[in-house]
Amino acid sequence: MINELYHYIIITKSKLFDRAYYLRNYPDVLHADVDTLWHFIRIGWKEGRNPSQSFNTNYYLNENTDVKQANINPLIHYIKFGRKEGRAPNPIPHPGMGKYIFEPVKSCPDTEIPIFNKEYIQTHPKKLDEDLGFEKIKIYGSEINLDDKSRNDYENITLYDTKISIIIPTINAGDDFDFLIKMLINQKGFHEIEIVIVDSGSSDHTLEIANRYGAKIIEIPNEEFSHSHARNLGAKNATGEYLLFTVQDALPPSLTWLNELVTGLKTKDVSAVSCAELPRENADLFYHVISWNHYEFLDVNKHDRILAMPEEPNHFNLRKNGQLSDLACLIPAELFRKYQYRFSYAEDLDLGIRLIKDGLKIAFLGSTRIIHSHNRPAYYFLKRGYVDNIFLSEIFEDFKIPQLKLLNVIEDIAFSYNFLIKNVFTKIQALSFPIQLSTLHMEVKQYLGEAKTYPYPIKTSYQENMSLDPELSGFIDIIINKSGYTQIDGNYQGNLIEAMFGFVNITFEYLKTTHDIIDKPFIESLTACLTKEISILAGAHLAYAYINRSDEDIELAAFLHSILKANV
Template sequence: MIKRIIKRGLRYFQRPVCEKNKAFNQDTLCLLLSPWFDPIWYQKNYALNPQLTWCQLAGHYLTQGAMAKWHPSAEFSTTWYWDRYPDVYLAKINPLLHYLRHGHQEGRFPSEQEWQRYKPYQCVSDALWGGLSHSAFEQLTLWQSSADPRERFIAYYEQARWAYTHQDWAQYYACAQKLSLLAQDKSQQKIAWLLGVFSLYYHAQDKAAMRDYLRPLREQWQQDIDFQLAWANAQSDGQQRLTQLNQIYLSRGFTPLATLTEHLCLETLTSQASAIEDGPLVSVIIPLYNAQATIDAALRSLTEQSWRRLEIIVVDDASTDQSLAKVQAWCLRDQRIKLHRQPSNQGAYAARNAGLLIATGDFITTHDADDWSHPQKIELQVKALVEQPTLVAICCAWVRVQDDLFITQNWQPSSQLAHYSHSSLLIRREVLSVLQDWQPLRCAADSDFIRRLEMHYGEQALKLIYPDIPLAFALDDRGSLTRQSEIHVRTVYFGVRHIYHQIRQLQCFLDKHQPGVFTLPIPQQLFPHRPAVSSVDLLVVADFTQSSAEANDWLKRVQQAVVNQQSVGLFHWPSLLTCGRHFSLDYAYALAEQGVVPIVGGQLLDCDQVWVADKELLSCPVDSQPQLVNFPEGITEKMSAHQSRPML
């Protein structure tokens, strides 16, 4: 590939000077020096004017071709890249430019063909997080002794991430430290040092060791935002850490941060951003429940926003600590803050909905009571909406932090520290006339709201701004709702969140094509008030990514039970090759039947019968099954399963 780039560069710079100067900029040069842009192929494939120069052809792809979903070469697919990486599409970034400047380093792929080469590794990863960890670990163990360094890298990388998620710090350190010796390219090198330095911290709690680890890497990686964040973490003094963080903000022209005291923590963060007094009113809704330790920091970050036209609505969800008194004191200091009290504890999303009823802003956003926002966050979001009328919503990125602003990794470590913040969503008021409000659930309603927004307005109507810069800090509380086992965020791959997202995705599809015909039930575990024990006559176990015709006609079995006036529960048991796939439409048709409900792992269930569509599924045990009152031995033992086996 290096030879191809050099050859392409020589061919370009040998062209006449007058041609090189036409329509020339850094983006054009980036494409022309890339093996992924082939001007000759591009011109011929799309029958463009043969008189166009290479610069003009590159400019055409940048300004018109990508939006027309044209490919820059036979080796790079515009449509596949956008479909595979919706964050790039939402951010309205040219796909090839993103790949060249970011995607390649992040381990992304330029085309379906390249992805297929990597697919076996992704299959194991999907199985690990998608409920088949036992089988996945057998394969990862085999790869540890493979002759292929890529397989060894994947093996230790996935095991390191698993260990981090389960707070097994010794195993996290042992696996992460092997990655630097196995990394084959820049994307793997970044993963290696990022996991390496964090595992060192969790293993030894030694900031000096972190600095020693990162110092040899500074020359190569000092422009990388994640390296800068990691370097800030390595500082032993709080003010030094703040100085490093401010360098990131100043490099983008953002307001730096300060502290009210010498002690650096969320509660002492402050700023002096230039005020913007005129503009649309923004309503900010804060659900509050027993957040006496963090609400001051949240409200200070909002009252210090550069965008001054705010309506800050705090909805107290029947707190029992001093949260209410603290908010009442803030109301006396700043008339923009309003307090609304719920009659009883109903959950964060119900509190948000109560806030919507009294919000009067042109734009509406939310803010958690344990989060902190950069002083220009709302300004940047509002300006993006005002300047781009086709947009209806804006999101930004955040990082998780400890109280002393030590940045932590996401629950599932990856090659970046800043992540898409669903709770940062800022919308135009008219969106509510279409989407109404949030589902009043225990979790996952943010992502559902965004999915409904994209289904109605199109994905291009929502934009992620500054995806690598943290415009918010979220307190990393491992005891929070999203970290509790039953509704832990990891269940987004297998468990209650996964089932919920699949159902809501099918619901959106049905609403679009058959509006008002179907209303699909969602897992009972998501409701604040739910029965301790669920009850069905028949539990159907199947891989619902497959259609009924592909899996022993499980839909007919469900329909026959309904005809016999039996209630039915559906439990998803994936296969090694289907983890990560979307559910088939037959699953929606089954749930639409009277008395049919979804069942998830860990749910206490009273049932009379268990029917497994394909007993071969049971050869790979899932991580979590329903707890059957009548069959305490569990599904696998009851159905006399085969022994588990390695994946590949």
Template sequence: IRIEHLNYSRLQQLEIDTLSHIRIEHLKQLGEVYESHSWRITQPFRHVSRWAMWLNGPSPMRLARNLPRAVMGEFRRNGLLGTTRRLPYYLKHHRTYLGLLHNRPPAADQNSFDICPLALRDIRLHPDLTGGGSTINVKVSVVIPTLNAGPEFVWMLRKLRTQLAVREIEIVVVDSGSRDTTVQIARDAGASVIEILPEEFTHSHSRNIGADNATGDYVLFMVQDAYPIGSYWMYGMLRYLLDHADQGLVAASCAEYSRSDSDMMYDSMINTHYRFLGCLDYDRIGEYCGDDHMSLRSRGQLSDVSCLISRECFQQFRYRGNYAEDLDLGIRLIKSGKSVAMLASVKVIHSHNRPAYYYLKRSFVDVIFLVGMFDDFSYPHCESLPGLLAGIESTATTISEWLSELETKRSKQTLSVQLDIWIRHSRRSASPLQKKGSILLGDEQLNTFISDMASRYLGSKDAVSGSVALSEARHFSDSFLARLEHFNKFAADVYGKQDEVLQHELGDVVRKTFASAVGSALAFYWLDHKQIEDPDYVTAQLIHNELAAGV
């Protein structure tokens, strides 16, 4: 069997070499054509021909249909002022936006494998599929911050210990006060354990301590609940770094597969995130190309779920801050002229099932971090806190009624159709200031927060009126529904007819999306009133102290 496998591998390599030679010859011939005199003098005619074909095709009609929808969607999400502030970004990336607007999105039942990628990139197979490779003569130190990692931690350590084709693997665990068997599990697995006090922990500090105590040529930062896929997973990340060193690549993270029990919200967020980063299906190398926040985030993203970097390079930059330290590191690396990678060819299994109230707090902190980190990150301003809170409470009442219907009535429609109908109905509903009722969102902390926020932040729950308050309430409702529409685009391609599980998951997505919208809206309010001389400073700080704690 081994001999047959070797013969097959040789035949494969021979075929690859032959195709590579043919490709080089074709590229050479194309280069000669493009440099010829006849090609240059006929260029204007080709431009005219392309424009004529474009005008006679379906693209102009699609553009006319999609442009108003896109503009209205931006107004719903960001408001008039927020959209106006984003104009420089829209103009800078106008080619990308026009390309998206005049292309028809794939139908829900269309085979996604029929859609060609926007750019041709090499597909790199997982090394377990190609038989691995020769052992790389380096030592890798895996640094893992831990706190009550649980019984599954031993499986992760065992998988790391059995990685192949890397000369030596060291595991450094930085524990911040575990009360379970985490420390003993780590020591039994041969890991070096550094124990710090809980109050000493920050995401940056614990990882920096681990790197300081590492002795490897490379440091691989991981989290305690990520499980590597394959026996050559570490080799695959390391091999990619070495193969692309000539492009200035110094650090790489890999994408993740969600666990089998992952919920819709997490799956949708991961899908959106990897599409934004360009690593949903392909490996992506990011380099510096501008200071706008979209370029820096999409090009400089690294992930602490798994982040491989040479120890020498890391010690020059190190982690800093206590939030999004991985993104901060990646941005500093690309600004210094280096490159970072997000890999789709190798992955880990990792996900979280968080309660809805967590999404509220996380969204609040995310917005504040992004506005603080990026000068051009604009946001919609809150014109009326009473109007915002009334809009939140009214929307919560509407959601509570629909969630009750979901539990008692089984729909025969697909998940995306049912959600689309509800979104359309909600947009046509009465003024969001007029609806009051029971708030039963399926998350006790979220229920309590929404029910009590008006009396807590305003001192009363009196009825709210006025055009400014109504506009603010409507803006929140539109923002929430726009988020649901975004999720529904993902759901239409993934989920079919409903069953009891999907129906429960749909309700879960709606409540978590709502919670996330609430967190963002309250963050916008805090950002507008965070200065101590602001008359609403005390209220803003009350909101901040409650929502920023413990995230």
């Protein structure tokens, strides 16, 4: 008790304890209604709580193992010894310190004229009034005229005397669906907006919400659903002159969004128009990277593009010039009915390519966007990488398939996840933060380069030993066991890590648009992103191996194909 009292006095005198900070950051202390400094001295520091913004308890203990081992209050140590010894109370200074350099002005008064009317203040001393008042509030001055409206987005829009049908395939669309429908039916500038829902078996409030807003509802059995069929059915039942295809988890960013699409269609004189997406607030880094990279590929990050048949119609040019997106695809109803959607996958790209092949133009807008993103686990992206590449090989004859063998790809997968987690991620986490983005990029590339001399892992359970999403680690265990993988002697012979260099460069190119300096908490996002990147690559490589399957691995390839094609 005497010791605690002594600490109380020392800390109070030091002025290094900030009661307001403590209460703000630790509301349980506020509820407990105890003296904040007593709380810090008796319990708080042991729980790693900080006495103020300027002293980081855990940092001090971790950096000064003598203090940690002695089990003494780190703030007391800092006040009595650490400060004199030059020990830092907080993490290392921010990069770029001292960059603001200037010559001071000759000291000026705060203001050249008096602020207060001294004469009035002297004759009207301030009343000490601590009572709460219970009077009606008097409002001086004129009434505020709220009818004199300020500018808004939709005062200058073009009005279209037309009917738009919005077609949305649904299944258990969730609570956000209400907001989506409300935003759609309130879009400005149209004679009429019709909502057509094609539902394949919702058991939540989806149909109730659709009914409440007067949507036309078409119900189909779940097994009848395909992306093309549902949308074609919606189109068949739509009565508008224009069709807008969108999805149940998108959100228009404004009430003029649809008007911008229609204006785009008409002014650019194109047969169909789509727009880019804008990830939601909780979208992860991986989603931002792939979304940004996709729009870099389409060249719509900075402007809109009108797309037409390329001179050289290879798969690269056709994808770059034939892209429509079901997140938002506006097309005249009559034209759509001639073409309709085909396939169970990438039906939007297929439609775009058919339109441009027939000499029509389409547009992809980067200046107008729709809010949409998914946070999906790494395993989803492994499957996505697989399905995308199978699809591309099926529809583009010139799509080049690397000659890979399934067993080698599985060895590569076993190596790559282990190498990334154990070597690359561990070393990234051990760096000093904050760190310049360019330095971090160099470090990551260096750690990846160490693959050449890193050993293949012994056969192990990824589900038990790796911090991966359970479905992904379960899948890796399955392919390792089915393939009969054993540890390989010698240096790494795979392709996945080499491919990762490309993805890492894309990631850092994206980060260059948003960051100069990276702080430590961001690293969790980065490693999660890299895990999804290796997964999408692993999926692609499994697809290449499937396409190159031979008698020796045909059963295993068929087994993996059945797993990886499901539910994407």
